[in-house]
Amino acid sequence: MVLTQLGEQFYAKSLPAIVDLEGAMDEIHKQKHEVSGTLKLSAPYSAGPFFLDDLVARFATAFPTVDVEVIYDDKKVDLLTSGVDAAIRSTTLLGPNTYAVTVGPAPDMTIVASDDYLAKRGTPNHPCDILDHDAICYAFGSGKDLAPWGFNGPEGTYTIQPKPRMVANDMRSLLSYAKQGLGLGYLYREIALPHLSAGGLTEVLNGHVTQLPRYSLNYRSKRNMTRRLRAFVDMAKAHREAA
Incomplete structure (x- = not known):
């Protein structure tokens, strides 16, 4: 089979877009299999000095190819539309296709x-x-x-x-x-x-005041989780067990 003249013109004009699309897919595939890119986190102000600043610093040191953005804000976060990879909160923010694990020490x-x-x-x-x-x-x-x-x-x-x-x-x-x-x-x-x-x-009132529950690390579906988020979740779990 031989392309017609119009077919050749269509192929020539569409080829760059196809190459770009393949490149984008390759980049997404690469990010899923390499710990790289930007990890975006949302957290309340109280979590920073308590445990999160230390955890994030350890993560950034262990994975120098990952950039980290931490936005301290107590407002409710929609994990599906906010653009953040994970939200740390004092309560679990479970929604459709979202998961949560406890992190950090139990606050005294x-x-x-x-x-x-x-x-x-x-x-x-x-x-x-x-x-x-x-x-x-x-x-x-x-x-x-x-x-x-x-x-x-x-x-x-x-x-x-x-x-x-x-x-x-x-x-x-x-x-x-x-x-x-x-x-x-x-x-x-x-x-x-x-x-x-x-x-x-x-x-x-010593002896009367109780501990608070641990913080919750909330993130989207495991199905399309990037390697950088998986690495952070694993480190957060290890940090929790050591606390």
Whole structure:
């Protein structure tokens, strides 16, 4: 069979597009079999200093051919339309064709206040006492949703939502407000620990405050997972077990 003149013209004009398409398919295939490209992550501000900054640094060191973008934002993420490879959140964001694994250590929480504040307002002896105090609360996203304070009780764990005087979506701000005597702050103990050791800041309700669940690493379907995301998920799991 021989192409007609029109067929030859069509072939000549369509060949570059075919070559480009084959090249694009080859590149996609290559990325699936090599740990390379750009890994895009979405995470809340609180995850960074707690465990994620360290995990991402380890990953970038282990895989120098991968570029990493971490966008800190507490807003809800649609994994199918946002363009991110994975979202780290304090709750699981399961949707159609999405998966989740727990990552990071289980956060130890604490309630702290400045010595000056406690001298003026008194020290709470029971979790219910926090309702009579100024509260410094962590906010998700726009600030409409506040993180409840978790406690251990005879019948298991329970939460109390105190009335907030100060609200922020960054744990470091909560710590700063507590140090300046603006109320009781509920935050990660790891963030507060250096300031507790330095003095001027005191833990209250020791033995009553419960741990929070681990963070959740949420990602799209395993069917078309890139090697870079698979490598990150595997490292996150290993990092979790070592915590």
